[in-house]
Amino acid sequence: MKRTLTFYMLSLALVFTACNSSSKQEEEKKKFIPLEKMNLTSLDEEIGKREKALNEDTANVNRQLAAQLMEAYVVYAERFPNYEEAADRLFKAGELAMGLGHKVQSIKYFDKVYNDFRDYEKRPYALFMKAFVLENQAMQYDQAKEVYEKFLSEFPSHPMADDAEYSIKNMGKSPEELIREFERRDSLEKAQKKAAA
Numbered sequence: 001m002k003r004t005l006t007f008y009m010l011s012l013a014l015v016f017t018a019c020n021s022s023s024k025q026e027e028e029k030k031k032f033i034p035l036e037k038m039n040l041t042s043l044d045e046e047i048g049k050r051e052k053a054l055n056e057d058t059a060n061v062n063r064q065l066a067a068q069l070m071e072a073y074v075v076y077a078e079r080f081p082n083y084e085e086a087a088d089r090l091f092k093a094g095e096l097a098m099g100l101g102h103k104v105q106s107i108k109y110f111d112k113v114y115n116d117f118r119d120y121e122k123r124p125y126a127l128f129m130k131a132f133v134l135e136n137q138a139m140q141y142d143q144a145k146e147v148y149e150k151f152l153s154e155f156p157s158h159p160m161a162d163d164a165e166y167s168i169k170n171m172g173k174s175p176e177e178l179i180r181e182f183e184r185r186d187s188l189e190k191a192q193k194k195a196a197a
Contacts, residue, residue: 035075043079047072047089063100070096074109087117091126098129103137124155128164141171 038046050069057065070093076083077090094109110133113126120126128151135144148164155161170178 035072036079038075040080040083043072043076047076061099066096066100070100070105077112081116087113087120088122090117091120091122094126094129098133098137101137103133106133107138124151124158125160127151127154128158128160131164131167135167135171145171 033042035043035046047069050065050072054062054065054069073089073093073096077086077093080086090109091113094106094113097103097106097109107130110126110130113120114123114130117123127147131144131147131151134140134147138144145168148168151158151164152161170181173181
């Protein structure tokens with residue numbers, strides 16, 4: 001009888017503890033505000049926290065922290081597109097997506113920066129980065145070539161113009177092919193210098 005009573009009391013205590021902890025969990029959930037519902041100030045603060053957390057993780061890049069920061073950047077740009085920071089944060093989201101290997105998202109974010117933020121200083125870079133991701137991550141060479149050509153026609157004197165031309169000329173070549181090509185050029189240049197001397 002004592003065992004049954006002791007067992008019953010322990011069971012009752014566990015039920016109360018479980019109920020109490022689940023009510024604590026419910027309270028914690030109520031404190032959590034989804035990014036989509038945050039105001040400008042709280043979203044700015046959240047982005048700051050996430051940037052700090054990612055920057056403090058210097059040993060290796062924490063993919064989860066990077067993805068969470070990318071999500072916050074995107075929410076900011078979508079909710080507050082007319083604010084000065086929106087274009088820059090969406091560009092950073094594109095960079096994070098590219099670094100995480102999320103090529104579709106990266107292309108989408110760079111494309112949106114290019115199309116929606118005409119006065120943004122990194123707008124040309126957004127177009128270039130879209131082509132870069134198409135070429136190097138998505139392996140969609142025809143589309144990448146079109147975007148590089150668009151970049152060159154719109155921004156012919158941009159510092160990245162030489163890189164765009166180089167990418168068009170060498171698109172789809174393996175690193176070994178590029179090395180052999182450089183070696184051939186180097187030996188031709190040396191031979192021409194010897195002949196001229």
